[in-house]
Amino acid sequence: MTQPYLIKKYPNRRLYDSAEKRFLNLDDLRQLICAGQQIKVEEANGRDITRQILLQIIAECEDEGQPLLSTETLHAMARFYGDVMQSVFGRYLDESVKTFVRQQASWRETVEAAIEKGPLAALDRLAKDQMELWKTAQRSAFEGFLGKPSAASTPKKTPKKRG
Numbered sequence: 001m002t003q004p005y006l007i008k009k010y011p012n013r014r015l016y017d018s019a020e021k022r023f024l025n026l027d028d029l030r031q032l033i034c035a036g037q038q039i040k041v042e043e044a045n046g047r048d049i050t051r052q053i054l055l056q057i058i059a060e061c062e063d064e065g066q067p068l069l070s071t072e073t074l075h076a077m078a079r080f081y082g083d084v085m086q087s088v089f090g091r092y093l094d095e096s097v098k099t100f101v102r103q104q105a106s107w108r109e110t111v112e113a114a115i116e117k118g119p120l121a122a123l124d125r126l127a128k129d130q131m132e133l134w135k136t137a138q139r140s141a142f143e144g145f146l147g148k149p150s151a152a153s154t155p156k157k158t159p160k161k162r163g
Contacts (some may be wrong), residue, residue: 004040005032009053010042030057091140099137103130 007024008016015024032039041053062069069077080089085147 002038004038004050007039007041007053009041009043015053020031026053026057026060029053030061033051033057095140099133104135106130106133123137 006018008018008028010016014027015029016022017024017028029039029041031131039050041050042048061067063151074142076129080086083089094144106126106129110123113125150154
């Protein structure tokens with residue numbers, strides 16, 4: 001992965017792109033992100049404020065057009081702050097988004113394969129990829145919360161009867 005694109009935020013609250021030597025607004029940053037660029041925003045004193053800026057971008061996007069996050073989802077998220085399950089919920093959201101991004105890439109590849117090799121080959125590959133992504137997401141999301149499975153919790157195989 002490439003280095004994040006560095007943006008400086010000055011005391012006058014303006015965002016400055018020192019590489020391009022120009023001031024930016026939140027929409028400019030969103031366009032960089034949509035183009036696949038990771039960003040890092042620092043105050044003049046070097047303090048990293050990337051999360052705050054990303055939250056501002058999300059808040060602006062939520063006010064425009066059709067929101068991504070429902071009011072119910074926002075209520076649920078707000079309730080998790082300070083809750084004993086906050087870190088589990090955070091990991092779950094993180095893994096869910098990563099899985100969705102991987103699935104989106106897989107779907108794109110599948111569509112390209114369908115165009116090149118035919119629909120049955122693409123559907124077979126898609127089914128296998130989706131099952132593996134789902135298994136990985138489940139393991140990742142709950143591994144920290146539940147811990148590694150113990151030998152006692154692993155089901156034992158019973159021998160098949162002959163005859």
